[in-house]
Structures are given as C-alpha cells and as structure tokens.
C-alpha cells in the first residue's frame with residue numbers, strides 16, 4: 001500500500017454533535033475501493049486523484065495518539081465520512097483496529113460508517129469503548145436484494161451479510177442501525193423494496209433506519 005504524508009488525523013467537528021452525533025472526525029485512509037456507482041467522494045470538488053486506489057496515512061497512529069492525549073474533551077470520533085475505513089487493505093494493515101485501541105485507551109467514543117462486515121473483527125474493541133463512552137455503527141444498505149447490491153456496490157459484501165453483521169453487533173449490545181442512502185430513482189426506490197428493508201432492519205436488530213430520500 002502507498003502512504004501519503006499527513007500532519008493531522010483528528011479534526012474538530014463544529015456542528016457535528018447535533019447532526020451526526022460526533023465531536024471529532026477522522027479518515028485513516030485516502031480513497032476507497034468499494035466502487036459504489038453513486039459515490040460522491042469521487043467528485044472533482046474533493047480533488048482526490050485515483051479515488052478507487054486506497055492509500056494509508058503515514059504515521060497515522062502515532063499522530064492520532066499525540067492528538068488524543070492532548071484533548072481535554074473526551075468526545076465521539078467519527079470514522080468513514082470520505083472512505084470506508086474497513087476496506088480490503090485494513091485486513092492486513094489494521095490502521096482502524098489500531099485507532100480503536102487508542103480510542104479505548106484514552107476514553108473516546110466512536111461512530112463508524114461502513115458497508116463491510118470486516119467490522120466484526122473489532123467487536124472486542126467496540127465493546128470495550130462502549131463500556132466507557134458511546135458507540136454508534138451506521139451500516140449503509142441501499143437495497144434488500146443481494147444481486148442488485150453486487151451491481152451498485154460491487155467491491156463490498158452484499159446486503160444480507162451486512163444485515164448479519166448488524167445482528168451480531170446488536171446482540172452484543174452495540175447501538176447499530178441502517179443508513180438507507182442514497183435512494184436511487186428507478187433502481188432502489190420502489191415502495192415494496194423500501195418497506196422490505198425497514199422490515200429487515202427490525203428483524204436483524206437495527207436500532208434505527210435513516211434516509212435523506214434525496
């Protein structure tokens with residue numbers, strides 16, 4: 001994996017607490033390999049070249065520990081706004097797992113946006129963080145149909161796997177729900193499919209289902 005230089009990892013979120021339930025934000029990777037057809041992080045306005053190629057951030061965990069140790073306010077740290085932190089390289093590099101260890105060590109909470117069931121690997125750390133602060137897991141699921149998920153989100157596990165991950169997290173006392181975003185016109189917006197996803201959310205123990213319907 002290629003690494004890019006960075007001076008900071010953690011950034012304070014000004015209005016995040018009311019809207020997203022987070023106080024800080026961080027992205028441990030640059031780029032995302034999931035190749036969702038609707039991904040707006042690829043937009044030119046973010047100026048990320050080769051967005052589909054994941055790059056790590058050099059000394060990310062060292063920088064993060066320095067930042068966490070100096071913070072007086074033990075808030076909730078959001079991960080995954082601009083890329084899925086559980087990408088295919090995380091299995092080997094464990095940047096996210098390392099960051100969760102640090103959040104647990106310094107008493108911070110965490111909010112993770114993901115589509116990957118790789119998050120289950122870190123359930124031990126999520127439970128540890130949950131015992132001291134808040135944990136919010138937001139699984140994006142856009143369709144109840146695995147075949148369609150494979151087309152619109154080709155490089156990540158299908159919807160049924162994400163639902164199973166939700167069930168496991170929920171059974172372990174983790175606050176977890178579904179982000180039904182985006183709702184794609186003529187592709188995922190039938191009343192039948194939306195109702196089915198809401199039903200599945202309930203069946204698999206999701207504590208919320210949220211959408212912008214935009």
Ligand code: SF4
Nearest residue numbers: 032034035036039083
């Ligand atoms: S998981 Fe998110 S960041 Fe990654 S390709 Fe899909 S929409 Fe983009």
